[in-house]
Structures are given as C-alpha cells and as structure tokens.
Amino acid sequence: MSETLSPRDQTSGVSIAGLLRRVEAYAPDADLDLIRRAFAVAEEAHGKQERDNGDPYITHPVAVANILAGFRMDPASIAVGLLHDTVEDTGVTHQRLRAEFGDDIAGLVDGVTKLTRLELQSSRTKQAENFRKLVLAMSRDIRVLIVKLADRLHNMRTLHYVDRADRRQRIARETMDIYAPLAERIGMDRVKTELQNLSFAQLEPEADATIRARLNYLRGHGADVIEEIRRELAHLCKDAGIEVMEVTGREKSPYSIWAKMQKRNVAFEQLSDIMAFRVLVPSRDACYMALGAIHGAYPMIAGRFKDYISTPKANGYQSLHTGVTLRHPRNQKIEVQIRTPEMHDLAENGVASHWAYKDRPGGAASDSEVVALGLHKLRWVQDLLEILEDSDAPDEFLENTKLELYQDQVFCFTPKGQLISLPRGATPVDFAYAVHSQVGDTCVGAKINGRLMPLRHELQNGDQVEIMTARGGTPSPSWERFVVTGKARARIRRHVALQQRQTNIDNGRAALAKAFRQEGVDGSEKVLESLLKELRQPTVEDLYVAVGNGQVGPRDVVNVAYPELRQAPRAPRMVPGLPPRLGTGSLGTRSSGSGGAGAVLTGVGPGIATHFAGCCHPLPGDPIVGIIAQGKGITIHTRDCHNLGSFAASPERFLEIDWDYEVLARDNAGAPHVGRVSVVAVNEPAVLATLTNTASKHHGSVLNLKIVNRQLDFMEILVDLEVRDLRHLATLIAALRAAQGVMQVERAKG
Template identity: 75%
Template structure:
C-alpha cells in the first residue's frame, strides 16, 4: 500500500455512506518518523484513558477537575443517545480526547466534556461557573449555539451563531479550538445521520466555515480531515473516482516512495545536515479535486500528488537541505516558496519546492523542508503554542489573540456588516485566502489574498486609511486602484482629508474587511438620503394640516409607528414604507375620525394629463394661486412635491415656481413684491385620478465605461423613474459627469432613484442637481 494513504486525522477513509470507527486526532500512516502524538482510537478512550493522555504531556494537570467534569457531563446527558444509538457521553468524551491529542490545557479538556450541557440539558451557566470557575464557564458559553433564536431562516441562524463564535474567540482562541474538535467528531460520525439534506447542510457548513477557520489558525490536520469528510458527503462520485485513481497509484508506486525517501535522506546527510527524518505522503482527495477544478486540468497533469516532508534540526539546516535537493534534481519553475523568511499569517513556516526525479522515473514531486517545531506548528497551529509557550498569556492565564490579526479583521467585519447574511458572506471572503505579501514604504509586511488591490491593502493597514484612499503608488509608480498586487510589491497609499469610499470599489475588492466597510458607507449614504427626504415629507404634511410637527410630537408617536428612533421614522417615510399622513394621524389620532372641512382656497381646474413640466399651466396641484393664472416650473431648480416652494411673478409670463433654496431667487431680492407664498396641494395630489409626474434633475459622476449609460437608465427604470433627458457635461479618460432629467412623482420618489443609482456599479457620486 502507498504510505500515508489517507493523510488526515483518524482512520483510513470509509467507503461512501459506510459506517467506520474513527481513530484519534493524528495523521495515519507515513514512511519514516512523524513527531505527532500516537493515535488512540476514540472509542477506546475512557475517562481514565483521557486522564492518562493529559498526564503524558502535563504531569501537574488538575485531574480531579477533569474527573468532576466527566461525571457532570455523564449525569447531564444520562438519558440522551447519539444517532448511532450510543450513549451521548461518548461524544463529549471523544471531543475531549481530540483536545488531549492536541495537548491542550485542563480548562479546554473540561470544556470539551461540558460543551453541550448548557445547550442540550438543564444545566445552567451559573451552575457551571460555581463548580468549575469563570474560565470554563466562559469557554462553554462561547461554544454554545444560540438555539433559541427565532430567526427567519437557517442561514440567518447559522450566521448569528457564527457571530457569537467570533466574539467569543476574540476573547479566548480556545473557544474556536474546542468548537473545531466538536465539529470534527460530528463529521466523523455524520454517516449515522439518516436525513440526506441534514448531512449535506452540515457538510456544507463545515466546508464553508470550519475548515477555513482551522486553516487560519494553522491546524492543518484538522482542516484536511474536515475537508475530506465534507467532500465525501457533498461530492461522493468525484471522491470515489479520485480514491480509485489513488489506489491504483499506490500499487504502482510503493517502491518508488521508499527509494526516493532513502535518496533524500542520503543527500541531506552528505550535505552536512547532522540528522534528518523524511516522510512520504500523498495529497488528500479534496485537495486533488480542488486543484483540478482551479487549474482546469486532468488528474494525470497534477505534479505534486506525491510529496515528501524533510525534518531537520535547525533553521540553517533547512537551507542546506534545500541546496542539496536543488543540486540533485531539476527544479520546477515557479514552485519554490520560502515561508520561513516570510511566514503565513497563521504562523506556518516551511520551505516548499518542486523537482523532477531523474530518469527513468521522470516524476514530479513536492518537497517540504522544516524543523520539528515548525512541523508541530504547521500541523496543530495555535494549539502547538501551548507546548512552546509562543502565544503568551494574558490575565488569569487566558491566551492572548492580539497577534492573530485575522481575528481582529473578523471583528471589524462584524462591526461593519449590517445583516447576519452579509457578515457570513464577508467572513467567507476573509477566510479563503491564497496569499500574496506586500510591503508598506516603512517595510511593514501585509499579507493579502491573491487578486487583492491597493484598496484592500489600504483597509488592511487601517480602516480610516481605506476610507480616505484616493490613489496608490505600487513600486514607485502611480497605479489604478483596481490594479492587482503581486508578491513583494511595495504599496504607498495616498489619502485625502475628508475622503470617502467609492461604491464602485466594491466591484473589485477581494477582502471581506474592505467590502464590509464600503457597504457600510453606502448604506449610511442611502440612510442619510432617506432621512432628509422623510423629514421634508413630514414637515410638509404637518404644515398642510396646520399642526405642530415638532420632534417632541413625533417622538410621542414613535411607539405607535414601531420605530425605535426619530431617525428610523424619517427613514421609513423617506423609503416609502410609511406615508406622511400615517404619521400625522399617529401623532393626532383624532384626525382618523374627524372629517376635514373644505379648504379656503380657489378650486383648481381638472388636469388634462398626468405630466407637469416647465411648460405647464395653472392645472398644477398648487395652493395660493388665483384661478386661471399661468404657472410654470422653473427649469433651474426643478421643484418637486415635498420641496418648499415660492412663486415669482413675471410680467407677461405668469408665475414661475422655484424651490425656496434656488440660487436664482437672489436676483429678485430687490423686488420682494414679486414673491408669492404658494405650496403644494397635497390633498389634490393624493386624490388625483392619475399620477402626477414632475421632472427632477440629477448630477452623476460615473466611470467612463461603455455600459454606464445603460446602467443609469436601467437603474432609474427599476425605481419607477423615466429618463427624459441626458447630457454629458464633462468627459475624461476614466470618468464623466452627466446631468439626467428623470420623471418622478415627488421628492421621496427622486430620493429613491438617487439611492438606487448610488448603489449601482460604476457610479461614483450621485446628487440632486442644484441651480
């Protein structure tokens, strides 16, 4: 058999849907020495066996606390069964066994035993705290799911659970390690779950969230097994095909593996490396499938299915061994990576290289060279720091996580995301990272996902730098903000005081942190527009009724309108969820019963058509005019229902209607007698048999792209606006300024169109045009 046939935590891979008995938390067969702890079958672990394993790496462990945690867990789960019919206590005991295999501390082991007690039994957190202390209680609380949330979808519930996990692990990373051990055992026993949709949902969640999380804290063994188990469930046919091909290769290549292993050992010893240990392995089935999909290549074209790991005593020996390997075999171009001088964000260190074996074999292999300590960190990630004391401890022995920059990035995503689903989406962007490494002008190393842009770099340095970014220099040359960064690039971000994110950035950023921040700004801009529109609509509605519409009156009506704040009320009115008259009636309930008397204004003639523009007449829905007076809307400010308006008398032309803030009114300041106090007849507008439309003018700054005009018109149409005129007033190489006249019903409708345009791709700035 091919050595390292499964290369994952636990026993060899089971046939699809067939039961299996998983082993302990270490990689299976390899040729040569593997410094990982010995594998112990999970089912063979009792409480006594668990304690023996803990004492093997921590002779001073408080085993009495572990025994008490086991007894509490066994009593709490006494009447519960697993899907396979076994007593439920086998699950927390297996989770604790996985944590012991990772050499975790006593608090983590107790948490593994107790992690389901609060969620699935009658035990409460205060009881846990009284018996086991605040540390264990806090860890259990962090792992516990939010089972009682009444949310609208399973995906939202999943997102809320994950939000809680992120907050908990930001305080103590052991929460995540326990959660991963819990998920690992659940995946090992997933085949006992009868419902196919439930199995696939759990496997999909594991593949999307928990496997990447394991990778981000460097727990490669856990990540690999989670991926393989999920792959078996989600893609059983592809998995079976790859396994069949691997089985064939194992039969063909067993002798080659041992020959190459001995040859690598000899080369390193001859080069002066004092001691060396070489193991051979093969890639996991999921890793093979993923690479085939990403590169669109066949199984036979993969160059690194066969890989060798060389363990040497020191960092210097790593480079000596690398020189020996490169001297003996032809190097595959582009396959060398030095993660020792430039470690990955999760602390991973190793030298990777690809070489071709000499004739007659002519096979391509991958060689990884590292020290034993680097290997332990590579396999167990953060968990290895409990052995090497590299992570440090905070108050009361709580491990620090400040060095884990990605945890802080997840916290910023959590803060900036508006909805659970959005947080989950942006988190996935942050977790799936094939990294490049860039430098600031001061030499700070910034790891970024492949495909990252200067905007992603700016947000990685600091959120405020990202918000105020206006340009970037890459390796001393001015480059577009959408430029794709490469390994080793030096990036200088240019900022402007008062600068703001552009909604168009969302089209090319690749980090979840940047996307969440940009979306937060766009949402805030839309909210501001709706607040202004809602405030204006309510002021008009109250003034029309002759009633007090002050904030004190509105605050008294908030409860009845189910709005938590005054700003939320303005937003609801501005986006059309509430009508202004509904708010007036909520503030003055007597208006719902009392009929309104006739208004003391001249009656208006019936409208001849729905549209009103600058060439209109006194058929407009206005009050304060005499009968038969010719009236026009000003073409400079394009007033709309909802605007404060005034009339200007022009000899021989009747009355021209302007907005109260129109700059043209300054030219009439010397003749105040020409001003007429007029207003919209909102009652006539509301009871009109046809919808009255008006022309609103919008100023847009957009990217100079062939599809931008289609984007403008289609977006306006989606918001029930009709573009009647469009003029490009300034056109440059990368942007253009456009004036658009849109038929809308009122100010609120125009605000809706503006909000829609601001969120459209390729559009940088949208404002209502001013005279």
C-alpha cells in the first residue's frame, strides 16, 4: 500500500510514515486512510502549539498513536490516539468528529477528553471524580483505558521536561496510585512496569539513583552471568527433549527491587533474586515438562512456586513461576517464568492483545466482538461499577477502588467449585460480597473447609468457603474494620449510612413535631418546605436528617418559621466542671488505670499513664491528640478542644495518637466513656425522670446531673452520660431531643 501523505502531513516537520508502516505490518487490510485523516485534523488543530520541551505539540499524539500501534491496536484506536487532545486543547468540537469519523471514534475521544480535563485539577475530589468517569467510560469500551494508558505513558516519558517539581510529583503519584495498577489489572505488564519505574524516579529520586548505580556495578562485574544462565536453562530443557522457542534473562526493575526491599525490610545486598528468566515453549504440556526439568536440576526455593496456568489471575494472566538455587559455585537464586507464546502475548499486552491482527481468514475480530473479549474476563470492572453505585462521595470511591486495585491475590472456592479471586488478607465477608452483594448483606456466618470459623478469619489459597445467610440479615458496622476489598467496604458503608439516615429522619421528624407542638404553631411539611432555602437544606427529608444528627436544632427551625417566638438572648454563664465520680475514674480527668485508656489507644507506649481530659471528654470516634505532661503521663484531648491553645507555645508536647478500634471492638465493647451534654428543658419535676429513663432505654446511664440555671419556665442541666463511643452519644442526643419536656440538647465541652 502506498505511503502518500497529504501536504499538511509535513507542515510541522512531523511525519506519520513510520506509523503507517507499523500498522500495515500487522494489519495489511487496515484502513490507513482513516489514520491519515485523523492525523490531518490533529495536525491542523494543534497548529503552532508546543510542548514543555519546545517540540511541536503534534509530536505527542503521534507518539501516543505509535504506542498504540506497538500494542497492535485497531485503526480506530490509533485514530483516537491522534485525536485525543483536539477537543480539550483546540477548537475542534465533538460534532465535527462525529461528522467526519462517526460515533465510535467520537465517543472514544469524548471518554478520554473528560478524563484529561479533570486531570488538570489537583484536588483529591477532582482526582476521584476523574477516576469515577474513567470507570464509567471503560465499562462501555475498554479501549478508552488503553488509549489513556498510552497517553499517560508518553507523558511520563517526557515528564522531566516539566519545570515545576510539585506538578511532576503530583502526576507521578497519580500514575503510581491509579494508572499503573489499572495497567496491571488489564494485563499490560510492560506498561505497568515502565509507569512504575518512571514514577519511582520522580517520587524517590535518591533511592532510584542508588539502585541503578548498584545494578550498573553488578552488571560491570558480571556482564556474562545472565547470558551464561540463559544458555544453561536452554540446554537443560533441550537435553530433556523439550522444544524451547526462546529463553531470555533480565534484571528486575528498580521499582520492583525497591518494593521488595521495603516489604522484606532488607538492604539491597541481602536480595538474592534480582535476576529473572523467561522460558517460552510451544504448548501447555511443555510448560509443565520444562518445570519438571528445571526442578530436577536445581533445588526449588520453598514457597516460590506459583501455577497461574491452572489458576489464572483475574486479568487472564497465565504462566508458571518458580524460584530455584543454581548449582555450585554460583549458589545464586533466580526466578524462572515458563509460558507459551500466546500466554506471553497476553502477559505483555493484556486486553490489548485481543485487538492483534492474526494470520487468519477475515483478519481481526469486529470491534464489538473484541470489546466483548476485552471485558469478558474483567469481573473487577463490574466490581468497580458496584463500588461506584455504593459510594456516596467521590473521595470515598477513590479510597475503595484503590483497595480493589492494590492487593496480591488469594484463590478460594465455593462449595460448587466456582473460583473466587480475592486480595491477600480477605475474609469470609469479602468472599460473600465477591459472590454477590445480596449474599454479603445477609451473611451471618461462614464454614471454611467444613469448619465454622469467625467472619474476620483470613482466607488462604485453596480454601473452600460456604457462606451462611439469614433472611432479613444486615451488614454489621464492625465488618468495616476487617474487610479488605473495596466492594465490601463500600457496601457496608452504604448500608450503615442508609440505616443512620433513616434513624436521623425519624428522630428529626419527632423532635420538630414536638418543638412546634410545644409552641402551639403549625409545623406541617408545607411550612418546612418554605424554610428550606433559609436553612440551606435541599429537601424536607434532609432537614429531618440535619435535626436528627444535631446539625440543626429543632428550636432554631421554629425560630426561623416564627421569628416572633425568639427568646431574648441570655448572658453567658461560666459552667463549673463536674467532680469525678468516686471509684470509676469516669468523670473529670480520667486515669487509664489497669487496662484503661492506654489499652484502647495507638501511639502510646506500654506502661505510660494516660488520662482523658475533663474539659472535652473525648470519645471513641473523636479525632484526638495527646498532651505530654512531665511526671503526669499523657492527657487525651479532642482536636477541637479549646484548651489546646494554652499548649501552642510547646509543640513538642503534642503526641499523635488514635483510638485502637480493633481492641475496642474485640475486648472493650462495653467499656464506659463519658459524654457530657447540655440540656434545656421545661421546669417540671418529671423532666429529670424522663432524662434518666430515655438514657436507660438507649443503653446509656446518667453518671451525674447538675442544674446550672433554673428559671420559672425552663432550666439548664449538665448531664454526664456513660456511653460506648461517639455514635452512641449521638443516638442518645437524638433520643433526648425527642423526649417530652426537652427543648434543646447539645454536646457540651468545658
């Protein structure tokens, strides 16, 4: 086929002749005219735009298209690579692309464009929204992700031209956190490795330089070692009668070496397997024969054998992995991978390998057939879509999807033999949600290999897991502390949020009805709807939630509806602290004692005395900080405590600590903490009984009660409640607000 280019192909000095030759080499019948037309539009649109290094901007889309050609992608994807920045950076419109190239290409460009536009924002929320759009786009057509990876790969290759260090760091971190794991998930190992190494060089430049220097040193002192071992493996297999197509050797990448050093907490010199070898044989049976020959010749390293042929990874990856120790005098440990050429193609190019043109009648599969091939094995894409539905906030979605992307795998089975792949450290609850969201929601127990086991039990490779469910069962909030999959965590959070929302709606509705009834005025929903704009609430239901969770006081709503009912402001009164209750250590400044505060806190060394401050009464769930006092141990305050200002001149006294929620859930679920509330109620004797009865009904108890101000028609009361945590206190506050005779309840500090 001729290589005739349009006159515009040469105006910027950039040619696509090489690109056309690459495509024609693997796809003789490809529509090269489509690629020419896409280049002409891109070259004209970008005009005199330049990149950070001063090159014409058109060099970037041409480079992206060449990367896609290296993946042997279809002409439509290569055209999208050329056009992917036209809508974002030039005056080209989607309507023009649709008219000139059709809906397929215009839709792909639109998917990539939305992602790129959001990338320009550096905030976590924008990054999360960006990733949300990526999941939606690639769920419709995985080529959006492949083009995006090619775009990101070229941007990373030229990242050193960007002047601002903070921008380079942000792009590298985003690449490491999102795009490298995505490349791994769709099986594009070469892309993943290069993205990781390029990001690592920006994020940890000193570590990268050190590891590269060590590799260069070893290479100089043993230049022929890899070649010798390569020939030895090839002869070994041939002597065993196994046809070997290729044996290659390589050093592990700087990032993978660094990650292994971090994981094992060892120095570079202590790593013994920085070399890896790949053996290609013609068939699946030959893979196992080669494995037997290698294990027969060299001692196998225990725990290093992995059979991904009989049990492929979730992205379709297949290969045999083993670690062996070479014979004397080397005694060197190496990693060996054994696979067929087809397995190797899938391992290197992943989903992109489905678009490769094969030497068969009819050429490549149709786009729709290929998209189906690409998505067929990607169950994780569906898992991400479910997380998307279950996560309310964009940053929560980003957190949960990172959990889904970043884990080594463990393979378990259902009683019927269905294989379920999960992250390392997964529990039966993660397994239940992997089977189906409804199974996870109604899970009440699990049998592992026929034995009843706790739901927090860590699953191992090969476990058979039977999930027991109950009609009407619901997720427990405590599950969130031990699940490891993003899908499970998102579903649990969604259920807890819905449950809490309904509780807040009920409590808010009751509190508002009582407040309006006490004033003898109309509190219908029609009245409430007229107040929404002033109260900054979108719906009446949201107003109920705000009242139920304490964001808005019911009396405030009444005052907004009927301003004439507002009471004259009273002069502020200093409220004295309440004395501690003898024998319990639960009021004032509470000592940890035996198994006290120190047992439920992280960041506090053993044997150090800890006390809860009486000024703010911290509860599990509150953000907290420790203040070190010489001879007195550590006093725990909430981070918004007004008394922290007095320590501002001594920052060295501040200690980063947090609640140990696992200990609280396991051992100290009933351990008491003090929550102090301020109550305004009608001045009637029955109110005090109402307060204590209401607290008791909601599993709380009144430790101390003090009337700090009594007027003819109302009184102000400080109440110390014994509660489990912040959520328990919020439940008690909501219940007290709805109690007869109670006008206002707020958490008190000080």
